[in-house]
Amino acid sequence: MQEQGQQAREEGLVAAVVESFHATPDARLRSLMEALSRHLHAFVRETRLSEEEWRAGIDFLTAAGHITDARRQEFVLLSDVLGVSMQTIQVNNEAYADATEATVLGPFFVAGAPEVELGGDIAGGAAGEPCWVQGSVRDTEGEPLPGAVLEVWECDEDGLYDVQHEGERTAARGRLRADERGEFRFWALTPVPYPIPHDGPVGRLLEATARSPMRAPHLHFLVSAPGRRTLITHIFVDGAELRCGGDAVFGVRESLVREFERRPPGTPTPDGRELGERSWTSVRFDIVLAPAGA
Numbered sequence: 001m002q003e004q005g006q007q008a009r010e011e012g013l014v015a016a017v018v019e020s021f022h023a024t025p026d027a028r029l030r031s032l033m034e035a036l037s038r039h040l041h042a043f044v045r046e047t048r049l050s051e052e053e054w055r056a057g058i059d060f061l062t063a064a065g066h067i068t069d070a071r072r073q074e075f076v077l078l079s080d081v082l083g084v085s086m087q088t089i090q091v092n093n094e095a096y097a098d099a100t101e102a103t104v105l106g107p108f109f110v111a112g113a114p115e116v117e118l119g120g121d122i123a124g125g126a127a128g129e130p131c132w133v134q135g136s137v138r139d140t141e142g143e144p145l146p147g148a149v150l151e152v153w154e155c156d157e158d159g160l161y162d163v164q165h166e167g168e169r170t171a172a173r174g175r176l177r178a179d180e181r182g183e184f185r186f187w188a189l190t191p192v193p194y195p196i197p198h199d200g201p202v203g204r205l206l207e208a209t210a211r212s213p214m215r216a217p218h219l220h221f222l223v224s225a226p227g228r229r230t231l232i233t234h235i236f237v238d239g240a241e242l243r244c245g246g247d248a249v250f251g252v253r254e255s256l257v258r259e260f261e262r263r264p265p266g267t268p269t270p271d272g273r274e275l276g277e278r279s280w281t282s283v284r285f286d287i288v289l290a291p292a293g294a
C-alpha cells in the first residue's frame with residue numbers, strides 16, 4: 001500500500017510537470033519540453049538518484065559553464081562524448097542512395113578559411129608529413145558537380161589545430177573549388193590521432209569512466225553545391241590507431257575509412273613537387289552529395 005502511494009506520487013509529479021507546458025504557443029517547443037521532462041524523470045526514478053548525485057551533476061554542469069568561452073566549448077564536448085552529437089547527425093542525415101555519410105563537425109571549424117588553388121597546399125606552415133588528396137564531387141545520379149566548394153581542415157603533427165596554438169596563425173585549413181569535371185586535388189598533412197581537450201570536467205568524466213580521450217586520425221571536409229545537401233564529414237586513416245583506439249566521439253563510419261598509401265622518400269609526386277628525403281602519403285576521396293531536402 002505504502003509502495004503504491006510512493007509510485008503514485010512519483011507519477012503524479014511527472015504528469016504535473018508535463019502538464020505545466022500545455023499552454024506553450026510553439027507546438028514544437030511544447031513537445032520537446034514534454035519529452036525532456038518525461039525522460040529526465042525516468043532517469044531519476046530508474047537510477048533512484050541520490051541527493052549527493054544530483055548535487056554532483058549540478059557541480060559538473062557549473063564547471064562546464066565556467067571553462068566555456070569563445071575558444072573552448074565544454075558543452076559540445078560533453079554532447080560529443082555522450083554520442084549525442086553523432087546521434088543528432090544520424091537523425092538529420094538519413095541515408096540517401098549512395099550519398100557520402102556525414103559525421104561530426106567538431107569544435108575546430110573556422111569560417112572564412114584561406115582560398116587554396118587546386119593542387120595547392122593547405123598546410124600553411126603547419127608541420128607534418130605531406131599527404132596528396134584527390135577525388136571528385138558528384139550527385140547521386142553520378143553527374144559531376146563543377147564548382148562544388150570544399151572546406152578542409154585538420155591538426156598538425158603534434159595533434160593541435162591552429163586555433164589551439166597561441167596567436168592568430170591560420171594553418172592546415174583551406175577552401176577549394178572543384179574544377180569543371182567536379183574534381184579536386186590538394187596537398188595536406190597525413191592525419192594523426194589527437195586527444196579532445198581533456199583538462200576540464202569532460203576529461204575528468206572520461207578518466208573516471210576509464211575512457212580514452214583520443215580521436216581516430218582524420219581529415220575534415222565540409223562540401224557544398226547548389227541544390228545539394230551540405231555534407232559535413234571526415235575521412236579516417238585505416239590502420240592500427242583506428243582499429244585499437246576507437247574514437248572518443250563515436251564519429252567513425254566504415255564507409256569513411258580510407259587507405260592512406262605510404263610513399264617512401266624519393267617516390268615521384270603526382271604534381272612533380274620535390275619532397276627531398278621526406279616520405280609522403282596519398283589518398284582518394286570520391287564524394288557524393290544528396291539532393292537538398294533529401
Ligand SMILES: [Fe+2]
Nearest residue numbers: 106108218220
Ligand atoms: Fe578533428
